[in-house]
Amino acid sequence: MAVPRPRARRVRWWKSKPFDVAQFTLLTGLVVWLTWRGAAGMEYRWQWHRLPQYFYEIIDGELLWGPLVYGLMVTIEIAAWGMVLALIIGLITAILRLSDSFAGRIVSTVYLEIIRNTPLLVQVSIFYFVLQPILGINNPIWTGILCLAFFEGTFASEIMRAGINSVPRGQWEAGSTIGLSRTKTYIYIILPQAIPLMLPPLTGIMVNLIKHSAILSFIAVFELTTEARNLIGDTFMSFEVWFVVGPMYLILTISLSTLVGWMERRVRARQ
């Protein structure tokens, strides 16, 4: 005779779903109310209706993008190029650190220590005021991308080094015994196994690039934060603009993490 499955224990009311929802609603309501009260206390004039025109305008039936959309595009552009360069810099640094070459290890270690132990704002300043004129870069956006790439490249290299090191030594040996050179072993054996392991932490870098690109407003790169600051300078709608720009960053970063999570599951499923 089958033993009846024991009935699930009754959920206490303070652990029930409706209570969770109530709790969340109450908390959110409290934060909104406090903000509203604070704004009212300083007699802030809300002008939400003026905001949409800074996203887009339709003039004579023609769609024109506003500064906030342009800013967002520039932010995405910076993050995308920054990611490409950070991955290249990171991979080169990681391979140099793992190599037998003394010079390679020294160069990569010096680079890592300098970038890691100085403030990002100082690095941006050095890139903008010193390296930009020296290298003859005529667009500050590229100075910014380069600077962020070198900054995030340090984290990328650590992630890649850990990923490469986590591939068992036997894989190197098996590669050697069928006559693969070190480079070919990297390309065909080590990296294909290491990259799926690197993907989740590397998303963190892309997210960081999006967030840190805001610092480039300091060197007059017209990304989202700069556009927001200029907008506030023109309209004095600081509450509305920051309340919109914050979530714009959030949407960008969270959708990115979700996308990579999905990619990662697909790679795992294939193996």
Next chain:
Amino acid sequence: MTDSETMIVMSGVNKWYDDFHVLKDINLSVRQGERVVVCGPSGSGKSTLIRCINRLEEHQAGSITFKGIELDEDTKNIAEIRTEIGMVFQQFNLFPHLSVLDNCTLGPIKVRNASRADAEALAMEYLERVQIPDQADKYPSQLSGGQQQRAAIARSLCMKPEVMLFDEPTSSLDPEMIKEVLDVMVDLAESGMTMICVTHEMGFARTVADTMIFMDEGRIVEEGPPEGFFNAPKSERTKLFLSQILSH
């Protein structure tokens, strides 16, 4: 090509891991077509010995030559020499991200510049020889231990090596899978392949070995044909070892 052509010569080989003297004055010569079985207690340096032959480990004194080419830090084309020395590991070391077929074709395609069609035909030939042609499209993790090890043997054979090194090929297998791997190795031995096997499978050793080697504490303690080795070992240490592993 005479049968007695010398392929591998180790003379006065010494190796240390820091202060640990792992190989002591190793002298060994292996002819073409010779089947050598190396046994001994764990930590006696057997694995290190065969790993020195394809320079996965570097020796610090003495000399090792493969077909007359000295293996040392000045050796050019070490990768090329390694293609002629197949190796099978205790842990298989198959490439987990590649199918069994791709495991076998990677070397021929990327090292020997074979065409994919040729490489696949060759791989299928060897997979048939180790009796797992129907597993070709699977990934290593989908195979049993015995099948994985046979795939690893096929991968090595695809490089058409002149000598095969086996480093405890059955030690990490379930008992019922040991035989299928040994059968493949016996078949290989009968085809005339030069083999150096580190193994505790004494039945296999009796069947195929031309030369038995017993190692202890980094030295070759006893060396000779299997009849004498098993029936009348000269050294007390060998006797003790054999009595322990053959008593069950």
